[in-house]
Structure formats: C-alpha cells, structure tokens
Amino acid sequence: MRKLTSAIMTAVVVLMAFTAVLALVLIIGDLIAKGASSIDWAFFTKSPVAPGETGGGVANAIVGTGIVVGMAALIGLPIGIGVGLFLAEYGSGRVGFLVRFIADVLNGTPSIVIGIFAWTWMVKPVGQFSALAGSLALAILMIPMISRTTEEMVRLVPHSLREAALALGYPRWRTSLRVVARTALSGIVTACLVGVARIAGETAPLLFTALGNLNFTTKVTQPMQTLSLQIYVYATGPFEEWHRVAWAAALVLMGLVLILAMVARWVTRQRYGRVR
Amino acid sequence: MTTLPIGPVPARPPSIETPSAEPRWSSLRGVNASDRIYKGVLTALAMTLPLLIIALFAQLFFSALPAIKRFGFSFLWTSTWDPVAEIYGAAPMIFGTLASSLIALLIAVPLALGVAIFLTEFAPGWVRQPVAFLVEMLAAIPSVVYGLWGVFVLIPFLRSYIVPPLKALLGWTPFFQGVFYGNSLLAGGIILAIMIVPYIAAVSREVLLAVPASQREAALGMGATRWEAVWTAVLPYGRAGLIGAIILGLGRALGETMAVTMVIGNRHDISLSALQPAYTMAAAIANEFSEATTATYQSALAEVGFILFVITILVNAFARVLIWRVARGAAVGSKAL
C-alpha cells in the first residue's frame, strides 16, 4: 500500500514537472509557428504602415528598444553594481541588512507602480512623454535586481583570496575591486546580461512614460516605441495584419531575451570551472 | 610566560642582500584616505535604495491624497467606477486582484512544488539541468508575450475544450455561471498561474536544497520510500521556506499587469463566476492612466496604485522573512529572470 502511494505520488510529481515544461514548449512553439513566417528583411528595416495596410516592419521598435534599454542600463548597471559591491564588502552590519531587505522588497514591486512614479517626475512636469522617462522607470527597476545578483556573484569569491590580498598590504578598496570584483567579473557580467534581458521585455512602466510611437525616431525627449509596446498595441488592436506583426515582433523579442540569457550562461560556464 | 633565552650567538657575516638597520619603507604612520572614499562612494550608492522606496511611497501617497480625502475608506468597498460622475470605488479591482491571484495559486502551487520536488529529489542527473533551464526560461518570457499567447491561443482553447465540460460539470455552482466570451477571470488566473510557476519553483528549489541531507537520510535509513522521505522529513523541515516561496509567487501575481489586462476583460464588476470579465488593480492603472483627464480621476488611479504598492510590500516582506529563516541571506529567486 505504501509502495503504491509512493509510486503514485512520484508519478504525480513527474507529471507536474512535465506539464510545466510542456507549457513552455507550447508557448515557444506557437511563437515560432505564428511569427516565423512574417520575419523577413523588411520586417527588421521598415517602420509600421498605416492601420489596415499590410507590410511594414518593426524597425522603429527595435531601435527604440535598443535606445530605451541602453539608456536604462547606463544608469541602472553602475548603480546596481555599486550597491552590490557595497553589500558584499560592507554589508554584514545593520545597514547592509536593511539595504538588502529593501532591495528584495523592491524586486517584488509591480513595475506599473514604478511607471507612475516616473510619470510623475518626468512626464507630468514637462507635459511630454519621452524615452528618457521610460529609461528612468526601467533603471529604477534594474537597480535592486542587479544589486542582489551582483552581491551573490561577488560573495562566491573565496574569502582566502581577500585575505591574501590584504596580507600583501592591499588597501581595502583595491582588494575589493582589483582582486575580488575582478575575480567575480564573469559572474557580474552575467548578472548584468540577465538584468538587461529582463527589462528589455518590460511594457507596463513604459505605457505612460515612453508611450510608444508609430514613427521612426531616435529623439530621446520624444515618445519612443519598443518591441514590447508594439506587441501590446498590435495584439489588442482590431486588425488581422496587426496580429500577425505582433506574433513576429514577439518572436523577435523572445529571441533577443533568449540570446542574452544564453550568453549569460555561457560566460559563467567558461570561467567558473576555475575559481577555487 | 617564558622569554627567549638568548645565549651568545656567532656573528653572521653580513651579506650584500641583508637589509640595513634603518627601515627602507615609508613610515608606518599615515592614513588611507582612499579606503574611506571607497566606502563613502559605495555607501552613497547603497542609500539610493532606501531613498527610492521612501520616495515611491511618499509620491504615491501624495498623488493619492486628493482621492483619499474625497472618498475615504469607502473607496475600498464601493463598486461604482464612474469617470463622468467622478465617483470611484476600487472594490471590483481589489476583488479581481485577489480572485485572480487565488486561482493562479490554486493551479500554480501544485505545479511549482511538483517541479521543485522533482528537480531536487527525483530527477536523474541528466534530466536536471535541461528541465531546470526550461523552467527558468518560462520566467524569461515577457509579460506581454504571455498576454499575446493568452489572447490568441489560450482563450480559444478554453472556449472550445475546457469551458464546455466545466460548465457541464460545475455549471450549477456560482463559479461557472454565465456566458463565456473569452476574456474572463478564469483566463486571467490561468495565465497568471503559468507566469508564477517558475518563481515559486525556483525559490522552492533553493529552499529544498537548503534542507540538510541528514534529514532525508535519516528517513531513508528508517525504511521510508523516497516519496515518504520527502513527504515526512524534507517538506516539513522546509515548510516555512516553501510557504515563503508561495507567498512570493502571490506577490508576483498581485502585481502582474500586461498579460492580465490582455485577457481578463477589464470590466469594473464583481462576480463570483470565473467565466465573467473582471479587473485587477494593475490592469486598471495600465488601461486607464493615460486617459485619466481630470485630477480626481488621476488621483483615484494613484490611490489604486498606492494600495497595490502597500499590499505588495507587505506580502513581499512577509515572504522574505519566511524564506530568510530557511536560506539566510542568499539572493533567493534571483536566478528566475
């Protein structure tokens, strides 16, 4: 009897895992099935056409994603890494505990709330939606995320390495940077790539900051389109053509995210075999 | 306390390389300013986090203040949402948020725990890496892509294959009443479930890995089957952490926006039937914020944001405390993208 229960429960557990994996396979499969046929060179180089017409592409969205995410990374990565280094080097006291706790709590905050915050500070005062505002929102999203993953990576460096440097007469800042952070570099790079991949897919905080733009633009003080925004607008729109584009854009976005995630894993695998 | 007995020692011939008597180094005195600067810079950067959370809180509160003053606590249980008459009540949104999250948890928790247990206890070595990777990839899919899939794949599937049998079986309960048009609480709940499975699974897995092997081995040593060892020894030990993982997933579900707003129907309505359209706080803000023309409208939405913010902070803080008990300090869940 016990054996039977155990066998059944084991089977149940395997079934659960299988179902979860199945969901992923289905979604990615659908993306490819419905989106791949629409992807051609024009898709990457053209901007959207007027509603109802066929053709056109997502060039404006791809470039827009690059700009908005790029600017966000420019602000978010240095600050995030800095906080991560702080937590790893000086974070064992009360201040460190508090900062760590807040980072974890912020990591669970809905991104739309951060969108409201960015709107209030960057859109409302000037009465203008802009890519800058969107970047700010994404940067705020990034900082707590990068902080914790950077800290985790730096903590993996063995304590003995720090001691060896300090015993040589390295000042603490140089130990922290030149020895510890340098050793953890590939891990930190991974953390950054993962963070960038995550915010590249964000939509909610951009809804009323970057807003979206059907035209091609690179002006950061203007509304800008991103892949995520484009997918949202087109998926919820009335035109069949829009739906087709939405699938293709989703495939492109997913491809981007996957590539970043893969590179991140590959970077870690390369180096971490060696660290003692 | 003995000291070194120094007897006569033969004088050593000085070699060229013997250091001379005066120290060749700069004096031992002096302060390292650079260390202080480094610590100062990093501390300043670290302070952005507490500042951020205070700023967020304060900002939302002040934006919400006009609405709070005007509607008071009735905001929480009024169902009317009328921008024309300027009467706002968040009850449908709060209900929808809680209901959709509940449905999501009911579906996601068994799935996620199953995945976590499978990966830590039952999976053979060669299966572990790929499956873990695939589950992590689930977390990498952007919300809007889930929404897209939900609208064009999930909802038609529900309509054709799931809802008719559900109605046939359970149509007499209040939960499956009414006509199913597609966009519904049920669709919202299901899509949320798929989205939070990787988070709960990742955190649960780390919790289970933190359970000492001795627990498992003790049970096995007493003749338990593998499943029994898990059920009686491992799970109870990690119970606090697992509950923390589930609550973390709840926190995620509460704040999910895009996928939900694309499939849930966006209607200010409270209904027990999962087949009816509904609304969540996050979805409402996403939908209506850019169109909020009057100050009161904006303030009402800001208040919704404020309530959402406070709820998610409390839920997340609680979850972290529970997890911290089991896996101290680790950035748990950070691998889930």
Added chain:
Amino acid sequence: MGASANVRLRLETLRLTALFGRTAAVREVSILFPAHTVTAIIGPSGCGKSTFLRCLNRMHELSEGGWVTGKVLLDEVDIYASDVNPIQLRRRIGMVFQRPTPFPTMSIYDNVAAGLRVNGTRPRKELDESVERALRQSALWDEVKDRLHASALELSGGQQQRLCIARAIAPQPEILLLDEPTASLDPAGTQRIEELCRELKRLYTIVIVTHNLQQAARVSDYTAFFYMGGLVEVGRTSELFTKPKVEQTEQYITGRFG
C-alpha cells in the same frame, strides 16, 4: 633581557592577548623573534597558533570581532599604536597561507608583481628584476621563466604555493609569516618549501606555524610550544626537542596528546 649585542631583535611581542569578542584565543604571550632565524610555532589544533601569527601583521583584527591587547614591536615600534597604518605595516610583513591562493585573474608575473605594484613600484625594469629575484629565491624561476605571462592557475599545487611565497617576498618584507604552508602539499612539494625556509632565513626573519613536529625540527632554529592559547615553552629547537623544560612540552612532543 640579556640580549647579545650581535643579535638584532626584529620582532617581539609583549603580553599579547588576542580575543574574539569576549573569548581570548591567545593569552599574554611574550616572545622575541631574533633577526634571520626561523621560529616554529607548534601545538595541538585550536591552541591559538594561527591566531597568534595573524596578530603579527594585524590580520587578526580583520576577523569578526577580533581585537588585541598588549604590544607587538617591530624595530621597537608598537604596530598597534593608534597612528600606525595597518596597510603600510602589512607591506613590511609577508604572509603565506595554508592553501595556495594565487590571484586567478592574474598571470604568474602579475601575481609576483602584485605586492610591488601596490607599493607604487612602476618602472618595468625594476619590476622585472624584482620578479625574477623573488622567483629565483623561491626556487620557481627555472620552471616558469618561459611562461611568465601564463595564468597562475596552470601551475601545480606545490608550484602555486611557491608562487605565493615569491609573491610574499617580492616586496622584500624582512619578516615572513608562514601559516602551515605545506599542509596541502605532497611530500616532494613539502620538501622544497622546507629547503626554501632554510635558505630564505639569510634574508628574512621567519615565523612558521606547523602542526608537523618533524617539520619544526627540520626547519627551525627556535621553537615555541603553544597550548590552549598560552605560550608554554620556547627555546632552541635542538634543546626543546631533546630536553624540554616543561613537562607538558615533553608530553606533546612524545605524542602523549595532541
């Protein structure tokens, strides 16, 4: 203390007590380390040998809750005086740890040069000379001279430990602290390091912590026996091992406990 005029005292501790929070790990130890000698510190596990060693270059205070009372005099200067900069101090004292810890992201050359660079030595020629000298002194030069810019991780365990020794002596520190340096090495590697000790004492004053009594006998001029945080006996190695003055010492050396 009856010092002979010919022996220069390099390092001396006066009633040194090392604590972790409220617990004393080392109690009131006073010891002299004459210049150009090797002093071995022996004792059973947990007797405070390593903690004591780490007090000599102010590494102990980097541990959680670590602090000291008493004095440590380097050339008559108390290194725990309030105006002494521990970082400057550590550049005068070299330390080698139990496990080899080469910096994994640096080449062999850069590892050895690390201590020099942190001191501000810049000219390439000077660095080259110092690196070569340090590698020759640690008997590693011949094995690595053709691959100075290879990663330090390519060396074997014994070679890495010699690399760490080279790294420690490159800045010419005068005092060398070795904390069980052969604990993770095979017998061949151990032998090389012991030879090194005997040669290096011409240039440096060496304090070596070891749990291996035979090693202490082979390598050191003086030996100090620690037990439960206190210094039990110290004396010339030959005398301590054949005619120890304290009974506890004799019991430890003959293996009655430990």
